[in-house]
Amino acid sequence: MLPSFSALQQDYIRLWFLVQHSLTSFFKIRQHYPKLLHAFAASEYATWQKLGIHKNHLQRFQNFYSETEQQKFQHCLRQIEQSCDFVLLDCDPAYPPQLLPYSDRPPILFxxxxxxxxxxxxxxxxxxxxxxxxxxxxxxxxxxxxxxxxxxxxxxxxxxxxxxxxxxxxxxxxxxxxxxxxxxxxxxxxxxxxxxxxxxxxxxxxxxxxxxxxxxxxxxxxxxxxxxxxxxxxxxxxxxxxxxxxxxxxxxxxxxxxxxxxxxxxxxxxxxxxxxxxxxxxxxxxxxxxxxxxxxLPAQWQAAHAASAQTDVLPEPLNVPDHLQSVFDQLDWTGQTLDHLAQSTQLDAAALSSLLMELELAGLAQQQAGCYLRCR
Missing domain, CATH: 3.40.50.450 (Rossmann fold)
Known part of the structure; x- marks a missing residue:
């Protein structure tokens, strides 16, 4: 069973509940409000209209603070607590990084x-x-x-x-x-x-x-x-x-x-x-x-290493950001599991996953068969 929700998790779930899984409406509203909590004030109905939110979602928003809808939402929260071990938001370090590039990624995973x-x-x-x-x-x-x-x-x-x-x-x-x-x-x-x-x-x-x-x-x-x-x-x-x-x-x-x-x-x-x-x-x-x-063994990866092995040209020095250097230094060419890296870096899994994701996005690391290794 999931422990109590964070404030941001509640905001995500509330919006997901109001737009009934609509990716278009969810991302429009989230992008408009720097703090998602502000999207739920009754005075924001006109803003939702201007954003082009579907009429069914506008109706749900208008009725949301009625006793009946509040009971439905609270029941939904209890059901999530009972049925879930984790809830991942697309802004969480533990959210699967392989989904982040897609504009239609699920904003929340139960x-x-x-x-x-x-x-x-x-x-x-x-x-x-x-x-x-x-x-x-x-x-x-x-x-x-x-x-x-x-x-x-x-x-x-x-x-x-x-x-x-x-x-x-x-x-x-x-x-x-x-x-x-x-x-x-x-x-x-x-x-x-x-x-x-x-x-x-x-x-x-x-x-x-x-x-x-x-x-x-x-x-x-x-x-x-x-x-x-x-x-x-x-x-x-x-x-x-x-x-x-x-x-x-x-x-x-x-x-x-x-x-x-x-x-x-x-x-x-x-x-x-x-x-x-x-x-x-x-x-x-x-x-x-x-x-x-x-x-x-992608062809580009193989070709790059084959070319470097056949020339005497020194590779360009790596530009590793300072906050990623300690994790990058633990990586090798054969690969290490997340657990092994957590032991060697003394970082918790969430923080380590976030840093590894940054290394992957920078083209400095990659995942292979459950292990992390250097790309360069």
């Missing part, structure tokens, strides 16, 4: 389990809800291999390919589920035991949705952008031409993520979606190590 898992190297495995036995086995095998290599396997807790990927990664305690509902419920309901296994084995279950949010059809593409956004790359294990996993692949490509597709028999309807992705530019893979090589 989570259960191990929040540190979200900061680790992840690969998404997605596919059909009704796969062939062969497809489920392939998804299981790929997830088992990649989680054994140190990657967290990210998926949507759905039936079929998602389930197989989660179960395989449980063997190495490295899996994350992104929900298309509030955390007070499980969808599909028969995956309640699987969800508990994820939480009991070092994983995390997260959602951007408030409690009592039902599994509506349009929620799942929203969920999929988080699945792909958290991940280094997306593997489509098996998909028909109408599979929702093709939406995930499309979103991943738009995010600049590497999309992989596993081929199958040319006459099999189960694989037509994967074949379509390959025609459109997805990388064909028939072994999980191929994904590791493409994601962990």
């Amino acid at each position: 989570g259960q389990g191990n929040a540190q898992a979200l900061l680790q190297a992840q690969i998404a495995i997605v596919g059909s809800r009704k796969p062939s036995p062969h497809g489920k086995q392939v998804a299981y095998d790929f997830a088992y291999y990649l989680s054994e290599q140190g990657f967290y396997i990210n998926s949507g807790l759905a039936q079929g390919i998602d389930e197989a990927a989660h179960r395989a990664a449980l063997s190495h305690q490295r899996t994350i589920a992104v929900m298309g509902t509030g955390l007070d419920q499980t969808y599909p309901p028969q995956h309640q035991a699987l969800r508990q296994d994820i939480l009991s084995n070092g994983g995390a279950v997260i959602s951007e949705f408030l409690p009592h949010t039902p599994p509506l059809q349009h929620h799942f593409p929203r969920r999929n952008r988080i699945v792909s956004g958290l991940s280094l790359g997306v593997i489509v294990a098996e998909a028909t031409l109408k599979s929702g996993s093709l939406i995930t692949a499309k979103i991943a490509a738009e995010q600049g993520k590497t999309v992989f597709a596993i081929p199958g028999h040319i006459y099999s309807e189960f694989h037509q979606g994967c074949h379509q992705l390959i025609r459109e530019g997805a990388i064909l893979i028939d072994h999980p190590q191929q994904a590791v090589e493409d994601l962990i």
